[in-house]
Amino acid sequence: MKLEEICDLLHIGRNTYGRWERGEVEITPSMNLLVHSLMEKMPGVREKVIKND
Helix, strand or coil: CCHHHHHHHHCCCHHHHHHHHHCCCCCCHHHHHHHHHHHHHCCCHHHHHHHHC
8 A cells, every 4th residue: 555545544644654653653542443453454454564563
């Protein structure tokens, strides 16, 4: 997925996503649930996320 697509799905800005990636800000528990819910619904995403961690 492209960054814009991810941000649109999660209703977040690119800067917020970047801060998560850099570890500057922790993901809230509710956003964590949303992210994991989306991962379960999208084939292949889980493997890509875990592989990159």
